[in-house]
Amino acid sequence: MKNCLVVDDSRVIRKVACRILQDLKFDTAEAEDGIAALQSCRQRMPQLILLDWNMPNMNGIEFLKTLRKERNGQQPVVVFCTTENDVSHITEALSAGANEYIMKPFDREIIEAKLAEVGLM
Amino acid sequence: MTPDDFSFLAQMVRRRAGLVLTEKKLHLIESRLSTVMRRFGFRSTDALVKELRHGRETLARAVTEVLTTNESSFFRDRAAFEAFRERVLPRLIEARAETKRLRIWSAACAAGQEAYSIAMLLDDLKLQAQGWSIDLIATDLSAEMIARSEEGLYSHFEVQRGLAIRRLVAHFSQEGGSWRIHENLRRMVSFHQFNLLDSYGWLDDLDAVFCRNVLIYFDQKTKASVLDKIAEMLTPDGALVLGNSEAVTGLSTAFVPVDRAPNTYAKTKTIAQRLAS
Ligand SMILES: C[S@@+](CC[C@H](N)C(=O)[O-])C[C@H]1O[C@@H](n2cnc3c(N)ncnc32)[C@H](O)[C@@H]1O
Numbered sequence: 001m002k003n004c005l006v007v008d009d010s011r012v013i014r015k016v017a018c019r020i021l022q023d024l025k026f027d028t029a030e031a032e033d034g035i036a037a038l039q040s041c042r043q044r045m046p047q048l049i050l051l052d053w054n055m056p057n058m059n060g061i062e063f064l065k066t067l068r069k070e071r072n073g074q075q076p077v078v079v080f081c082t083t084e085n086d087v088s089h090i091t092e093a094l095s096a097g098a099n100e101y102i103m104k105p106f107d108r109e110i111i112e113a114k115l116a117e118v119g120l121m
Numbered sequence: 122m123t124p125d126d127f128s129f130l131a132q133m134v135r136r137r138a139g140l141v142l143t144e145k146k147l148h149l150i151e152s153r154l155s156t157v158m159r160r161f162g163f164r165s166t167d168a169l170v171k172e173l174r175h176g177r178e179t180l181a182r183a184v185t186e187v188l189t190t191n192e193s194s195f196f197r198d199r200a201a202f203e204a205f206r207e208r209v210l211p212r213l214i215e216a217r218a219e220t221k222r223l224r225i226w227s228a229a230c231a232a233g234q235e236a237y238s239i240a241m242l243l244d245d246l247k248l249q250a251q252g253w254s255i256d257l258i259a260t261d262l263s264a265e266m267i268a269r270s271e272e273g274l275y276s277h278f279e280v281q282r283g284l285a286i287r288r289l290v291a292h293f294s295q296e297g298g299s300w301r302i303h304e305n306l307r308r309m310v311s312f313h314q315f316n317l318l319d320s321y322g323w324l325d326d327l328d329a330v331f332c333r334n335v336l337i338y339f340d341q342k343t344k345a346s347v348l349d350k351i352a353e354m355l356t357p358d359g360a361l362v363l364g365n366s367e368a369v370t371g372l373s374t375a376f377v378p379v380d381r382a383p384n385t386y387a388k389t390k391t392i393a394q395r396l397a398s
Contacts, residue, residue, distance in 0.1 A: 085277075085298075090290055101286040103277060110281040116199060117285045 002120060003027040007037040008052040017050055020108045034058025038066060045073050048120055053082035061096055068097040077118045081106060122151065126170040133173065137185045138262055139318050139343035153187045186263040190338065193231035195283040196238045198365045204382035206242050209360045212396050213328050216358055221253045226327050228317060229335035230259035233270030237302055239331065240309045241292055260315035270312045273302035321350045328356055334364035341372065348373035352388060360396060361386040
């Protein structure tokens, strides 16, 4: 089974995203900020990370930059999922190593379409 | 709606656009009609159909358009577009190396997503910079869809279905919550209102035809005649791309499926083999 770590400081968003991903046959785990996400990745690296931008402690872009420097193991596919919907944020995310980018609000169809883009559907 | 009115309506849209209405979809049909009723100030479908029976052209046209399904997305059925990019397009470019001319038709383009998807693939290849002349023609029955295509403005949801984020930032500019296709792609496509039941004389010498997710709404006879007309307009080594749930079987003998290219057809076995290689 494919697995996904959903990183978002909103419990509601995590729940909605997890439900959609579970429907799409993903095993899901959750983290509420970048620090928790890093810990989770160091324990078990997921295949996919759905990543919010604005979070306390460590935000999405800092997390991503740290993650992409990690040497050991496979690098996961990272899909941003954020309300930061402007081109400069998108470009910054892509150059930091994001594979795809979802602009909130999202729905099931968008998640499916974006997973197809990264070859996970 | 009375059965009589329904059958009048069904005959009208079949004659005008080849579309088959079934009573199973009555609910959907009535809800779509309600927008025309509001626009033209009718209180009931009775009154609307009565007026249609008097042969009001503008009204008949609006009713026909509103009964079409305009759903689409960028790179819809991605495998077909991948095959077009990886197999069909390279072969066509090889074959046209002398004339440096490509003519492609998106036959029922809805809000333009299909045509602009093709335009993006062509833009990747930078053919125009190498002296190629590209005719990308896109048509639809619906005047409203043609206007939307020309506008080239897509919602937050539309640009997130089928479009890779890199393509979005490369080819669109943000306008509030919407995204507008860049002028260079916009200028690659010429949009026209056109009914697939009409004569295709002006669409000669086509190298590729995308006729997708529109045949499904037609009756058998219309499907067959559209396919035959396309075959006439397609160059001998050209390709036809249909929608995911469409096929030529039992409708036309003019086309051979291309292996390893989903929904793609050629006019002869030899060409089909070449495109599949
Ligand atoms: C479901 S959309 C398909 C759009 C696109 N080709 C795709 O595959 O996503 C069908 C389109 O066919 C158009 N259409 C229906 N009947 C037509 C006709 N007789 N001539 C031309 N277009 C027609 C409708 O207006 C609608 O935009």
